[in-house]
Amino acid sequence: AQSVAQPEDQVNVAEGNPLTVKCTYSVSGNPYLFWYVQYPNRGLQFLLKYITGDNLVKGSYGFEAEFNKSQTSFHLKKPSALVSDSALYFCAVRVGRGSTLGRLYFGRGTQLTVWP
Amino acid sequence: SQTIHQWPATLVQPVGSPLSLECTVEGTSNPNLYWYRQAAGRGLQLLFYSVGIGQISSEVPQNLSASRPQDRQFILSSKKLLLSDSGFYLCAWSSKGTDYGYTFGSGTRLTVV
Numbered sequence: 001a002q003s004v005a006q007p008e009d010q011v012n013v014a015e016g017n018p019l020t021v022k023c024t025y026s027v028s029g030n031p032y033l034f035w036y037v038q039y040p041n042r043g044l045q046f047l048l049k050y051i052t053g054d055n056l057v058k059g060s061y062g063f064e065a066e067f068n069k070s071q072t073s074f075h076l077k078k079p080s081a082l083v084s085d086s087a088l089y090f091c092a093v094r095v096g097r098g099s100t101l102g103r104l105y106f107g108r109g110t111q112l113t114v115w116p
Numbered sequence: 117s118q119t120i121h122q123w124p125a126t127l128v129q130p131v132g133s134p135l136s137l138e139c140t141v142e143g144t145s146n147p148n149l150y151w152y153r154q155a156a157g158r159g160l161q162l163l164f165y166s167v168g169i170g171q172i173s174s175e176v177p178q179n180l181s182a183s184r185p186q187d188r189q190f191i192l193s194s195k196k197l198l199l200s201d202s203g204f205y206l207c208a209w210s211s212k213g214t215d216y217g218y219t220f221g222s223g224t225r226l227t228v229v
Contacts, residue, residue, distance in 0.1 A: 034217040036217075036220075041204070041223065041225060042222060042223065043122075043206055043208075043220035043221050043222045043223045044206070044208075044218075044220040045220070046217055046218075046219070049217060088158075090160070092217065092218075094217065103162075103165070104210075104217060104218055106159070106160045107159075108158060108159040109158050109159055109160075
């Protein structure tokens with residue numbers, strides 16, 4: 001069975017400091033990994049994805065994520081946090097390239113709070 | 117370009133009343149469509165998904181139903197709302213057979229009173 005774990009419900013960081021939001025996954029097959037961000041009372045917005053190739057993926061708003069196959073992790077990172085980065089972040093995994101359904105499995109979400 | 121529309125943005129309904137939330141996608145054809153519910157601003161619960169017109173799969177038994185009367189239209193319904201149906205409902209679409217993820221609508225905040 002496919003699953004995604006976000007071990008931290010809450011991450012707090014001071015503005016200007018680096019941030020990391022953790023994600024680990026469990027899949028049978030090659031994973032396709034995604035990060036989404038959600039602002040209050042809004043839909044989820046796509047940040048970045050890993051499909052294949054370079055393990056370091058760069059996305060929107062200065063975020064990046066590193067795919068680590070041996071540790072089955074896909075942590076989201078940013079070198080310098082902004083107050084405006086405060087939001088709910090979701091990691092997701094998809095299995096089955098070219099599958100008809102292409103279903104994503106989401107983690108429970110991590111609330112990131114950046115303090116000024 | 118593709119867009120997804122979801123309405124209404126907010127809804128307050130009395131217990132026992134019916135519900136109809138609508139989601140439409142533009143700029144693509146034969147999408148996969150999904151309804152999610154998010155309670156208390158946290159995890160996403162997949163309610164229904166559809167790979168084609170009239171094809172609906174339900175993930176959890178509940179007081180809700182879904183229909184797909186047209187290729188790019190996905191409707192979430194209830195005959196009689198319960199207090200526990202309150203939440204934030206999100207519609208999403210994805211392409212078949214690609215590496216893309218989901219594109220989400222802006223959501224509907226439903227409060228059952």
